Every structure is written in C-alpha cells, then in structure tokens.
Amino acid sequence: MSTARERILRDLHIALKRGPLAAEQRTALDAERPAHIRPAFDEDLIARFVRKFESRSGTVARVATLAEVPEAVEQYRTAKGLPPRAAIGAALAGLAWPQEWAIHHGAAAIDETLALSRAETGVAETGSLMLCSGPESPTTHNFVPDDHVVVLEAAKVVRHFEDAWVVLRQRPGGIPRATNFVSGPSRTADVEQTIQLGAHGPRRVHVILVGG
C-alpha cells in the first residue's frame, strides 16, 4: 500500500540482516509474555494506595457503602464552596444525588466546576486511579473541571500495574478508547522548578474510598 511503509520495513530488514520473519516465528513472538520485576512491598494495599495518593496532594475520604457517596460528595462540595452542579459519569447515575443539584452525564464543558467518576481500579503500587473512557466515565470529566471526585471501591484496588492489565484485558470490549491513570491533581514545575498544582487539569482530586 504505502511505499514509505514498505521502504521502512525493508530498511529494518537490512538493518537486522534478515528478511521478514516466518509465520511460526511471529506466532512464537506473539505468545511470549515476559513477566518483569515488580516492586515488592508488604504494606496493606488500601493503606498504601491512600499514602501514595495523598503524597501527591490528592485527598481521600472513606465511606462504608456506595449509598453514602452522595452525602460525602455534598460535604466536599459545600466545604469547597462549589455551586450545586456536577458532571456525573453514567456509572454513578443510579446513586441518589441531591434533588437541588443540576447534573448531567455528558462531556464536561469549559465552565464545568465539578465532575464525578467511578474508577475501574486503583493501583496500590503508586497510588494511581485507573479510569476507563466511555459513557460510564467520560474523559473530559477527568481533566476539565477544577474539582474531580473519584469513587473507588476498596475491593477494586490491585497491587501492581500488571494486575490492572488483567482487569483491562477482561473488560467487555477490551481496552477503552482512553485509559487514564490519575495519581493526583494536575501539577507543573515549569517555572523555576516550583511545584504548582492545577496547571491545566483539576486543581483538586478527591477520592471517596468505599468499603474496605
């Protein structure tokens, strides 16, 4: 099809001093799944997730059940003085949100102030949230509003990134269009190495940890 493609592949073959690989070799390569070294730790997964996430200026609140989430969000909203409105991923649409809130499940617009997402998993290794795009959790929710509240069920916290890949691979529909690992609020150190939160994305990321 594209001649540049063929020329590059040919140049690669020349560089590798061989022709295209035979079908059996390709199959063998595809079947290879080398496992890599994983940082070892004994710490409790939830405790580590919280410690790591907070170390990067994220905040965490804990509730016992999903039903308690709206109240926890309401507390956060009033504490931060945010208007009663939110972009809420469809994954959380079923919860009993306060009547007086203006809510929607679509993409976040430029004036969006608060978004709520449900994390697919949390990775204890680094204290990172994994968010999967789709109607359940639009990507703009993760980046546009100043405040991002993420609901994470403790049972979903995994040890290493490798465990998150297992979750991704087993998802119906496989890997989503956007898989976002979020490890705290947006930050920059581009002016004189001074760390400043809220460079472009959320100024605050608040996790509501459910159960555990």
Place this chain on the structure above:
Amino acid sequence: MEIRSKEFKERAVFAIHDASLQQALGKARGGFVGKRAQQAAELPEFEALREEAKNRKNAILGHLDHWLERYEAAVTAAGGQVHWARDAAEAREIILGICKRVGARTVTKGKSMVSEEIGLNEALIEHGMEVVETDLGEYIIQLAHEPPSHIIAPAVHKTKDQVSDLFVAAHGGPRKTEVADLVNEARQVLRDKYFRSDVGITGGNYLVAETGSSVIVTNEGNGDLTQTLAKVHIVTSGIERVVPTLDDVTLFLRLLARSATGQETETYTTFSTGPRRAGDPDGPEEYHVVLVDNGRSKMLGGRFREMLRCIRCGACMNHCPVYGSVGGHAYGWVYPGPMGSVLTPLIKGLDNAYDLPNACTLNGRCASVCPVKIPLPDLLRELRHLQHRQELSPAIQRHALTAWRFVATRPKLYRAGEWIAVRLLKALARNGSLRKFPFAEGWTAARDLPAPAGKSFIEQWKSRRGQS
C-alpha cells in the same frame, strides 16, 4: 528546526556568560539530581529494573519490524490509522495533509520531541494555522520564539522574571510575579485554545503492539486536554517506541518518572486507543499515528543501535556537567546533552555537529544514571572515531596525533623529548608553576600550569635504582 550545532563553541561561551541562564541552570541541576537519587534509593529493585529494561529493549529492537506491523494492525482494528514517514519532510507532509483535509485553523500540541525533530510547527504556521504549545514549558519558549533547551523541562533556562515579561508581552498586563499567578494566567489562556482546537498533536512515549495504544505521560494534563478536546488526534512517534505488551510499558514506566523528574510516577499516564467510539460523549473523531524513521532504521543496523533504547528521560543531561555549564541551546538542535550529542550527528550528519561528540570529558556520569544503560561515552567516542576516519576533525589535531604516535612508539625518542620538556618547562616556571605557555593557551588562560621538577620520574628512578 534549523541545525545550528556548528556554532556550538560560540554559543557555549555565550551561555557561560549569561548570568540569568546560569542562575536557572544552577537551580535545576540540584533539584533533578537529588530527587532522582532519592527515588533510586527508595526502590530496591531499581538497578535490576535498569538491567531488565536494557535487555528487554534490546530484544524488542531485534524484532522491531514485527512489532511495528503488529502495532499497526491493532491501531487499525481500533479504528485508527497508521502513517509511515521515512524522514522529516514526509512526516510534515502527512500531518499537513490531515490538517488541511479537516480544514484545521487551530492546532494544539502536547509536548512532542519528534514534532520538534521534524520541524512541524514552522510548517503548520507557514500554512496559516495557529499552533499552540500547551505544555507550560513549551508554551513559554514558544512565546520567546526559542527552541526547547531540555527534553523534559523545555523552559528550564528561563527565570521567573523572564516568564513574567513574556506573559505581559503576550497577554497584556498586569505583570504577575508569583509562580502561582503565572501558572493561572497560562491556564486561562490555554483552556480556551483546547476547546477551540481542530487538531491535537501529541507525542507517543510508547506504542503498544498488544492493544494499538499510544501512551503519553505528563504532570500537567495538557496532553490529555489536547487529545481529548480536538476533533482530530495525531500522534507523532519514532519507530523505536513500540513495545509488545502492556506489561512491557510498565517496565519502562517504573524507570521513566524516577529518572526524569525524580518522581515515583508522573500525575497522568494515558493510553489512547483509536478514535471516539459509538456512545462516547467525548474524544476525537479521528485518530492518526505518524511513525517516523528519520535515521532510526540506519541506527538499528550499525554500532549505534543501543541509542534506540533511549526513553527520553533527560537524566543524562541533568547529570552532565557540560550541559549544566552551557545549557541546552548551545547544542544547536532539538536534542541536547549527552543523548543529543549522539543523536544529532547521527540524524543530521557528522559534519554538521562536529563539536557535539567532542565537547565531553567522557566522565561517564550520564551512563551511570541512564535507565536503559546506554553507554553514552562509548558511543560518543565511536562518533569521534568516525569523524577521525572521515577526516572531519581539525587537521592540526590529526597531525598532532600522528606526531604523538610517531614519538610514543619510539621509547628512546620519547625519552629524549621528555628530557627536553622537563627542563624547558622548569626553566620557564616561577614559584612552581607557569602562568603562560605557548602550546597550551587554552589551559593557561584560566589556570597555572604546574612546573615539572626538572628531571622525569624514569630518569630519576634509573639514577637512584639503576637500570631495570
């Protein structure tokens, strides 16, 4: 970007005398080095990971053709499109073509060194498009009409005062002097651009053959806003960035942030797989990947293959005392520091960057921190070897080497020369040193030359201990 590496010496001297540059470099140096050391110390597996990353990348490079084809198939299956570009011109043409087809007026960009390498901004602007760099550092240097001076911290050479001035000129006053206010100002200006953007261009830290995903890593979230809000997302990436599986990405991610900024992880790691899907409320309508060769397949075939392991972390420049003295702009092209001193001559030609491999003491600090263990000093020496063979080095240096070899392979002659040298130097010295010496003015401009004792060691040894 036009290459100005031939001016290395002049630009280096200029940089050494630029007080605000020196202030900025001094600040950066300590920060990066200390934080990386701390991260390395906190992860007991760090050294083992470096070794593993080196070996894994070598194995991947051995089948690069296969993984690229697998990656392409996976991107296509996810509804995206892969384009192949042999050189910078082809890459620019492909991207311009896409932008023109969709009638792009505003193009937002996440940080992408490959886009710098192919001179993309100039081409887009020439065709009437507004190009907005969204990484704060890139944005600052775009306002200053300067190229990046560091691959991770492009505006590391700018002081806060200089940023304030640039923002007043670009956005109008009032002049902000606090970092927080400056960052906020840029945030407000750039938000608007994301939402108006027709095409968002990002780099690709890794390309995953297993899933057809491209991966970006940022702290600011600018790359995500760029690629999520534009109608079209274009990824520019070198062909060497492909890895087979998600697990492989993890291996390199564990090293990247720690080596680059001294963080355990950066704030955002994003895997992008194709365009917006049915039912998606957001995301780009088109997803393109431009795979750029631009000299890489040639590197794969020769003794510089190891350079293709580079994950663009910037640790080598953070630890390089030459980079720390002269900053990134002296190097005259996109990639500065040790990695740039290897890449620039290989991509742009040995004769266009003579000084880069030579302006190095071979002290090895870069290689000792490189997360994929690239033997940078050995590669630089190898480049010197090629320059020597192609007679690109100054004639006087080649003559001096010939003369040195002639004498040094004739011990009697060597001893005779030494006999004269020790006496001559001693005669010229005062109080144990020389302030000026005609053949070493570079040395004596800044330093005294210690004077010999008047007799060589071997001469004295023979007279004290007899012939051996």
Place this chain on the structure above:
Amino acid sequence: MTQHPGKSPRVGLFATCLMNVFRPGIGFAAAKLLEDAGCSVEVPDAQTCCGQPGYNSGDFDSARALARQVIELFEPFDYVVGPSGSCMATIRHDYPALFEGDPNWSARAQRLAAKSFELMSFLHDELGVTRVDAGTPLKRKATYHDSCSGLRGLGIKGQPRALLASVEGLELVEMQDAEVCCGFGGTFCVKYPEISEKMVDDKVANILASGADTVLGGDLGCLMNIAGRLRRINAPVRVFHTAEVLAGLADEAGIAGRTEGAA
C-alpha cells in the same frame, strides 16, 4: 592471576605520562607504598603512554599501536600498577575492547587487563592493606575529589578514603559534588577551555566551601587542573596525589606550587 607463595609479587609500575613529567614524587610514593606492602617494584624504562589520548580522540589505530607496546612490555610482570584511575581504566577496560576479535592480541589484552590495577584499589582490595605509615603526623583538613575514570570505571571510592583514615592528623571532609567531573577530560580542557574553566570553577567553589586546606585525588590530570585553577585565583589550598600523603612524601608546596599565604 599468578600466585607466588612466599615470594614477593613482582609489580611493573606504570609511570603515567603526566606523573613522569610533572610530578615524579607520585611515582616514588607509589613505589614506597607497594614495597611497604611487600611487592618488588620495577619500572620498565621503555614505557611511554597507555594510548588513551589517541583512543579518546577517535584514533583507534594509534591507540592499538600504543596498547601493543604496553602489553609486550608489561606481560612478564605479576601485576601492573599505576597511580592513576584513568590510565589503568584504559588498560583494564579499553584494551580488551580495542582488540576484540583480534586472534593475536585479544587474549593477551585480556590477560594484561586482568592483572592491571590502579594503586589504591591494588593496595586495599588485592593486598588487603588497611593502614599505612605516613611518617610525621600531619595537621591537615583534606577533601577528596573522585576522578571520573577511577570512580565509574574502576569503582574507586572507598579505598583511598579508607587508607587516608589511617593517616594521623589528617581530617577528611566531604565536599559537595565530589563525584562531579572537574573539567579536565584530557584534551577536552584545551579544546574547550571556557567550558573546562566553568567546570573547574564549580569544583573549586565546592572545595572552598568545604573548608578544606588540602585537596587529594588519584589522577594527576584532574589534580593539575584543580591546582592550576586554585593557584591562578590565589586560593590558599594545596593539592596532592593521595599516594604522596599516604607515603609521607607530600612536600611543602603541593602541585602547582605554593600560593602566598597558604596554610
């Protein structure tokens, strides 16, 4: 490695070009330390240079010519020892690389590499020396500069410090960035003098900030660079090769002579 039970090992002393011309005292200090440790020391007078200037300038052929000369000359010894991390790293690492695949020289280069050592690592790691008799107690506050080839090429870091700890009256303080290059770099310092000056200035600033009155190190090139700069700015700090201090052979003035007002 050749073992000589009951017989003192025969050491060929590698007289580096700079030491031979500029600071013969280091050679005598090295010989004394080796002899005190039970070695018999010889100095082959047909030796010239290890070939590193050619190698690092990309002139690999000339480097090989010099390397062959060194290999032939030093092959008969049990050990080759030199008071320089830089030259000895060339013999240990670069010779085998230069002759890789060469049927005549590869094995010989490897054999020589295996028995070649930098002085401090030889004394400390191979001979197990932990204390030296440095003669009259000194009253000096010294800081140690880690030269790059020794540090990163040969792992020399703890050995000189351990040996120096046994010198009576010598206080050792660490400077900031002790492991950062001083800007010497062989021909680098004459090819890029301004950059080299900036680097040695950074080094000198760290030395002065440490409060030391003496700088020690294991490579004469770096020491001449540092001493030359200290002398030029009239800083009252004296510079010695570690071997000079360990052997009790440090003179009054130090490398590059004594600055007025030096302690």
